[in-house]
Amino acid sequence: DPACGAPLPVLGRDVTVPLVTGGEVTYAALDYAASAPALQRVWDDVAAYAPYYGSVHRGAGYLSQLSTDLFENSRVTVAEFLGCREDDQIVFTRSTTDSLNLLAAALPADCQVFVFETEHHASLLPWRDARVTYLNAPRTPGEAVATLERALADRDPHGPALVCVTGASNVTGELWPVRELAAAAHAHGARIVLDAAQLAPHHPVSVRELDVDWIAFSGHKLYAPFGSGVLAGRSDWLRAAEPYLAGGGASRKVARRADGGVDVEWHDSAARHEAGSPNVIGVYSIASACKALTEAGFENLVAREQFLIRKVREGLAEVPEVKVLSLFGDDAPRVGVLSFVVEGWNSSHFAAALSAEYGIGVRDGLFCAHPLVRTLLGSDPQTQGECGAPEAAPGEKSLNAIRVSFGAGTPDEHVERFVSAVK
Numbered sequence: 001d002p003a004c005g006a007p008l009p010v011l012g013r014d015v016t017v018p019l020v021t022g023g024e025v026t027y028a029a030l031d032y033a034a035s036a037p038a039l040q041r042v043w044d045d046v047a048a049y050a051p052y053y054g055s056v057h058r059g060a061g062y063l064s065q066l067s068t069d070l071f072e073n074s075r076v077t078v079a080e081f082l083g084c085r086e087d088d089q090i091v092f093t094r095s096t097t098d099s100l101n102l103l104a105a106a107l108p109a110d111c112q113v114f115v116f117e118t119e120h121h122a123s124l125l126p127w128r129d130a131r132v133t134y135l136n137a138p139r140t141p142g143e144a145v146a147t148l149e150r151a152l153a154d155r156d157p158h159g160p161a162l163v164c165v166t167g168a169s170n171v172t173g174e175l176w177p178v179r180e181l182a183a184a185a186h187a188h189g190a191r192i193v194l195d196a197a198q199l200a201p202h203h204p205v206s207v208r209e210l211d212v213d214w215i216a217f218s219g220h221k222l223y224a225p226f227g228s229g230v231l232a233g234r235s236d237w238l239r240a241a242e243p244y245l246a247g248g249g250a251s252r253k254v255a256r257r258a259d260g261g262v263d264v265e266w267h268d269s270a271a272r273h274e275a276g277s278p279n280v281i282g283v284y285s286i287a288s289a290c291k292a293l294t295e296a297g298f299e300n301l302v303a304r305e306q307f308l309i310r311k312v313r314e315g316l317a318e319v320p321e322v323k324v325l326s327l328f329g330d331d332a333p334r335v336g337v338l339s340f341v342v343e344g345w346n347s348s349h350f351a352a353a354l355s356a357e358y359g360i361g362v363r364d365g366l367f368c369a370h371p372l373v374r375t376l377l378g379s380d381p382q383t384q385g386e387c388g389a390p391e392a393a394p395g396e397k398s399l400n401a402i403r404v405s406f407g408a409g410t411p412d413e414h415v416e417r418f419v420s421a422v423k
């Protein structure tokens with residue numbers, strides 16, 4: 001739809017790759033859900049800043065002060081991008097995985113955690129030291145809310161509780177009813193953290209409007225390079241917790257005690273959980289990506305992506321052997337992420353053929369969401385994971401799936417090539 005505008009310029013758009021059939025073709029990166037190509041604008045901002053970067057926070061020199069300003073201003077940009085509340089803390093981490101592990105380490109004593117079995121492993125696994133309840137996969141958004149409400153109604157109402165939920169599935173791309181889940185959590189005195197790794201790159205999010213207590217995402221899925229992430233939200237649990245890492249930057253005062261030990265006073269700010277020299281370039285590139293998405297008009301990007309996902313859906317619907325995976329039904333709203341299996345094909349061979357014969361980069365496997373993919377495929381819970389997954393015999397159900405995913409930088413041609421290759 002020309003009204004949706006052009007894709008945003010990203011790195012790698014002109015990279016060519018060889019084909020087994022001879023010749024070469026421009027690479028069609030259709031694995032944005034794993035890592036999206038960096039926006040050209042982010043790369044340019046980083047290149048402009050790189051000659052000037054210096055150590056942040058305590059350097060007296062001009063460049064250290066400049067870097068400190070950029071680093072701290074990045075917090076403000078990210079807070080605005082996420083629609084944070086005034087007293088929310090923005091903690092810079094390495095990734096979504098790191099952010100959720102940080103929160104897990106900061107849970108108050110005796111905290112109960114509620115998490116759907118459908119989560120990505122990054123949001124499924126960090127709570128294993130807490131009193132965690134794993135909720136069964138719901139088959140509609142309404143069932144998700146009802147399942148959570150039932151579990152919360154049974155909980156000990158006096159202790160602290162946390163719900164962890166993903167905003168958009170990295171397997172099906174389906175949107176989860178975050179606002180309703182947050183309302184249910186709060187009605188039962190629980191808090192909620194949103195794993196926005198797949199939501200934030202595809203959809204404007206507002207912590208305030210969704211009324212979630214924390215949000216986590218990764219820079220490398222939001223069109224910035226690898227190595228940085230965000231945990232943003234309520235400061236009270238974070239302030240009360242032991243620092244995620246002990247070290248310089250997190251400590252305000254350190255002194256020897258008369259008995260020979262060491263006393264530490266930790267910072268109360270986000271610095272408490274950011275010990276060590278931070279990833280200034282990574283943080284700055286997240287802020288640059290947030291600005292670029294906002295300035296491009298996020299609604300236009302969403303409209304364009306929805307246009308592309310419709311093309312994919314319609315194209316795949318013409319291939320009877322293709323089965324699209326979905327939890328909430330085929331027409332459920334989803335971001336530009338979709339997984340499928342092809343009857344009579346091993347998914348790994350299919351993905352390898354898309355690469356070797358068409359220069360298309362997709363992903364195959366269980367996508368770090370093993371329980372969810374097994375539920376969607378109806379396979380035995382004990383089948384193996386990505387590594388060494390046995391192949392399904394002819395006529396048997398697939399044991400893994402193929403995922404195609406795209407976003408703000410995807411030209412129409414990549415999606416068209418994918419659809420005709422599948423056909």
Ligand code: PMP
Nearest residue numbers: 095096097120122170197198218
């Ligand atoms: N949550 C979801 C929904 C994801 O898709 C991913 C990455 N695939 C993660 C968490 C983990 O992100 P990272 O690897 O950047 O920590």
